[in-house]
Amino acid sequence: MASGESKFGSVAQRTFRERLSREILEVFDQSFKKFTDVQVLSGTHLLNHSDVVVESPTGSGKTLSFLLPLFTILQKKKLQKNEIGALILSPSRELATQISKVALPYAEKLGLTVRTSTGGNKIEKDLKNFKEGSANILIATPGRLYSMLEAERAHLVRCFRSLEVLIVDEADRFSESQFEVALKDILASLPKQRRTGLFSATQTKQYDEMASFGLRNAKKVKVTHSEETVVPSSLNNFYTSCETSEKTLRCLEFIRQRPDKKFLIFYPSCSAVQYFHQIFTRCLTKRPLFRVFGKGLNVSQRATQIQKFSESSNGVMLSTDVMARGIDISDIDWVIQFELPKLSSWFIHRAGRTARCGREGNALIIIGTEQLAYVNFVSQHEKVALKEISVPTSSARKAEELRQKMIKIQCSDRAILEAGTRAFVSHIEAYVKHDCNIVFFIDLDVVGLANSYGLLRLPKMRELAQRKDLEKFDRSSIETSTIKYADPKLEAGRESAMEEKHERKVSVLAEKAKKEKLKLAKKNKHKEQTKAPKRKADDSGDDIHSDIRLMKKIKKGKLSKQEIKNVLN
Ligand SMILES: Nc1ncnc2c1ncn2[C@@H]1O[C@H](COP(=O)(O)OP(=O)(O)OP(=O)(O)O)[C@@H](O)[C@H]1O
Numbered sequence: 001m002a003s004g005e006s007k008f009g010s011v012a013q014r015t016f017r018e019r020l021s022r023e024i025l026e027v028f029d030q031s032f033k034k035f036t037d038v039q040v041l042s043g044t045h046l047l048n049h050s051d052v053v054v055e056s057p058t059g060s061g062k063t064l065s066f067l068l069p070l071f072t073i074l075q076k077k078k079l080q081k082n083e084i085g086a087l088i089l090s091p092s093r094e095l096a097t098q099i100s101k102v103a104l105p106y107a108e109k110l111g112l113t114v115r116t117s118t119g120g121n122k123i124e125k126d127l128k129n130f131k132e133g134s135a136n137i138l139i140a141t142p143g144r145l146y147s148m149l150e151a152e153r154a155h156l157v158r159c160f161r162s163l164e165v166l167i168v169d170e171a172d173r174f175s176e177s178q179f180e181v182a183l184k185d186i187l188a189s190l191p192k193q194r195r196t197g198l199f200s201a202t203q204t205k206q207y208d209e210m211a212s213f214g215l216r217n218a219k220k221v222k223v224t225h226s227e228e229t230v231v232p233s234s235l236n237n238f239y240t241s242c243e244t245s246e247k248t249l250r251c252l253e254f255i256r257q258r259p260d261k262k263f264l265i266f267y268p269s270c271s272a273v274q275y276f277h278q279i280f281t282r283c284l285t286k287r288p289l290f291r292v293f294g295k296g297l298n299v300s301q302r303a304t305q306i307q308k309f310s311e312s313s314n315g316v317m318l319s320t321d322v323m324a325r326g327i328d329i330s331d332i333d334w335v336i337q338f339e340l341p342k343l344s345s346w347f348i349h350r351a352g353r354t355a356r357c358g359r360e361g362n363a364l365i366i367i368g369t370e371q372l373a374y375v376n377f378v379s380q381h382e383k384v385a386l387k388e389i390s391v392p393t394s395s396a397r398k399a400e401e402l403r404q405k406m407i408k409i410q411c412s413d414r415a416i417l418e419a420g421t422r423a424f425v426s427h428i429e430a431y432v433k434h435d436c437n438i439v440f441f442i443d444l445d446v447v448g449l450a451n452s453y454g455l456l457r458l459p460k461m462r463e464l465a466q467r468k469d470l471e472k473f474d475r476s477s478i479e480t481s482t483i484k485y486a487d488p489k490l491e492a493g494r495e496s497a498m499e500e501k502h503e504r505k506v507s508v509l510a511e512k513a514k515k516e517k518l519k520l521a522k523k524n525k526h527k528e529q530t531k532a533p534k535r536k537a538d539d540s541g542d543d544i545h546s547d548i549r550l551m552k553k554i555k556k557g558k559l560s561k562q563e564i565k566n567v568l569n
Pocket of ligand 1: 039352
């Protein structure tokens, strides 16, 4: 049964419904006919004053499964302006914004205020708004909330005194070391008497590790549509395998064959998203293209790209894992993974960007022939069964044509050339860290990958130092130093930097020559000084010869005693 539908019959639905207020139901009924399983189960436990640990497939309605009970609890509380009744922690800004959008209609109906504090703007601005405004529900990323506590601890702790509910969305992410310090400080500033809910599609933490969240006798809610798998039943998971050198072509051909479908493609790094967005702009013409990544795009740029992608019918979004969790765009037809995810649990979250709440959806991972063991790994490790799908039109010849085209694109703009090299380097760096390496090393066809990036040169990297197969790489004969930036300002900067570098090189060489000359002159001078005068050398030569002659005379008795005495004194 689709995880968006409910196994619960009308009795359970009605019982849960009776626990919600008229105002809350008015808002809910505008969008939905009935509650999903996770909403009935989690909502009931939270309303019964229990802590909950919830594991439910992607797209199964977990957001409302904590908002519905949260608003019910706060409605009875009669909160003052600055009393925070609920704190929701989200690992990403985008997800926090999305939760806030779902929460807003309920908050307005109940006269409660929702505030989102997620970074991306100055902390002073956040604090000022916070102190001047109000917040009955605070949705925050841990990093930003930690900074706010550092700056205004007393004020925030006072606001938290009325806290009834702590919700941690994508909870398994909070075991990452990056959240440790912030989380500890945040939990220490909250009242112990509260309800706590941890929500995710993959709760990898063991119970004892969850003590850090201050859970007490937590109820465990696990919603799956069957024992065999944790993914939504309406999600079809595919893989296609090819030579790694054909990965980019395979991805492009797959998209070309589905001109009216909406795609989300995951790449292993920000630079890979930027590079392939440049390539796709020239290879997938007439197709709306979007890109989202962390470093380099600010919050509003990311939000605009996601918004425009949401509104497009056949757009192609290239993204890093910043969109892998929680982001709810209901009509994505295909999710493509260009490379194995760093953590296998992310496979589920990435694929779960489609097939939301009962809708049909498809996910594809492109696997190099040397990575085929991954199919079995993800089936055993994540209970996800992958079916093979072919891409009939891709071939080695076409891949080579595409590689030549990518080289040409890089030659048109040095910025793209540099982006491709950075992307390849970050791909390798990400690859060596993914968790399959803990279970078993999945080899990577590095030369094939370099070709799928269309590289002209193989960059020198510590991670590749031991590789013996790199000589197979077909290094382009193009002199890369002649490739110019398309941006005249950048090119002017590069030329002057090159001139400076050339002048520096010339002056270093001149300096070196001067030093050599001086050294030689010094050496010759020293030689002169230490050399015995010609005569002396001859003398020393003569000395030896005269001694030999003298010895011979003495031996033959040709010298009188007096003559010998004279010579020896
Ligand atoms: N009771 C319901 N009936 C039908 N659709 C619902 C219901 N509740 C929520 N939805 C819709 O289901 C979609 C997924 O909801 P939501 O994003 O909360 O899922 P999720 O379980 O949090 O997913 P993820 O694990 O990916 O974060 C949303 O588009 C939401 O509007």
